[in-house]
Amino acid sequence: MRVRGWLARRRANELKRQNIERESFLKEEEEARAEEESAKRRYEIERRMHPRTAADFEILYNELEAWRLQETNKIKNSELDAETQHEALRQLLSKETKLLQTIDRLKSAANSENKALRIAKTLKDMSAPKKWDLSNGRMVQVHTPFTTRSKELAQLYNGLNLPNLTVDERLDVLLHVKWTVKEFDCNLTREIVELIDREADLLNRGRSPTIMDGLRRRISSLFLAFIETPEFNPEAGRFQIVPLDFDGYQQVPM
Numbered sequence: 001m002r003v004r005g006w007l008a009r010r011r012a013n014e015l016k017r018q019n020i021e022r023e024s025f026l027k028e029e030e031e032a033r034a035e036e037e038s039a040k041r042r043y044e045i046e047r048r049m050h051p052r053t054a055a056d057f058e059i060l061y062n063e064l065e066a067w068r069l070q071e072t073n074k075i076k077n078s079e080l081d082a083e084t085q086h087e088a089l090r091q092l093l094s095k096e097t098k099l100l101q102t103i104d105r106l107k108s109a110a111n112s113e114n115k116a117l118r119i120a121k122t123l124k125d126m127s128a129p130k131k132w133d134l135s136n137g138r139m140v141q142v143h144t145p146f147t148t149r150s151k152e153l154a155q156l157y158n159g160l161n162l163p164n165l166t167v168d169e170r171l172d173v174l175l176h177v178k179w180t181v182k183e184f185d186c187n188l189t190r191e192i193v194e195l196i197d198r199e200a201d202l203l204n205r206g207r208s209p210t211i212m213d214g215l216r217r218r219i220s221s222l223f224l225a226f227i228e229t230p231e232f233n234p235e236a237g238r239f240q241i242v243p244l245d246f247d248g249y250q251q252v253p254m
Contacts, residue, residue: 052110060103068096119224123158126227126235127151150235153227156180160220167203174200177219181226188226195219 047056075088127150129141143151159173178196181189199215230237 051106052114057103057107057110060106064096064099064103068092122239123150123154123227126233126239127154146233146235150227150233153180153233157220157223157227160216160223171200171203174219177223181223181232184232188222188229192219192222192226195222 047053048060051057051060071092072089075085075092078085078088080088127147129143129147131139131141133139156173156177160177162173165173174196178193181192195215195218199212199219202212202215227233228236228239
C-alpha cells in the first residue's frame with residue numbers, strides 16, 4: 001500500500017511538473033509572438049515616418065494612391081450635387097498634392113542621409129588597417145602609409161562637416177585642408193584653395209555662417225572628390241571610384 005501510494009504521489013507530482021513546464025512554455029511562446037508582432041508594428045510605423053529605401057517609398061505612394069481612389073469613389077458615389085462634388089474633388093487634389101510634396105521632402109532627406117552613410121562607410125573602409133595572416137595561424141592588423149593617409153584625409157573631411165565650430169576652430173580645419181590639397185597642383189586643388197580663402201575672408205570679416213552654407217557644401221564636395229581620387233589618395237584605387245575630370249596635376253615639392 002505504501003509503495004502504491006508513493007508511486008501515485010510520484011506520478012501526480014510528475015504530471016504537475018509537466019503541466020507547469022507546459023504552461024510556462026506556452027506563456028513564453030505567447031510573449032515571444034506578442035513581442036514579434038509589436039516589433040513588426042513598430043517597424044512598419046518607422047518605415048512610414050522615416051522612410052529610407054525605395055521599398056519604403058513604394059509603400060507610401062501605393063497607400064496614397066489607395067487613399068485617393070477611396071476618397072474619389074466616396075465623393076462620386078455620394079448624393080452631393082455636381083458643383084459640390086467638383087469642389088470636393090478639387091480639395092482632394094489639393095490634399096494629394098501636399099502629401100506628394102511631403103513624400104518628396106522625405107525622399108530628399110533620405111537621399112542625403114543615405115549618401116552621408118555611404119560616404120562614412122567608404123572613408124572608414126579606406127582607413128581600415130590591413131589584415132595579415134601569420135605563419136602561426138594568427139592574424140595581425142597593420143596600418144600602411146596608404147591607410148594612414150586615408151585616415152588623415154577622412155578626419156579632415158569629417159572636420160569640414162562638423163557643425164557649431166568656433167571661428168578659430170573652423171579656420172584651423174580650413175588651414176589643414178588647404179595645405180593638404182596644395183601638395184598637388186591642378187584645377188581641382190586650385191578651386192578648393194580659392195574657396196577656402198573665400199570662406200576664411202568671410203569668417204575674418206565676421207559674416208554669419210548661414211550665408212556660407214552653399215560655399216561650405218561646395219568645399220566639402222570638392223574635398224571628397226580629392227579623397228576619392230587615387231592620385232591623391234592611393235587607397236581610393238581599391239574602391240574603383242571614378243575621379244572627377246581634372247587637368248594633369250603636378251605634385252608640389254614640400
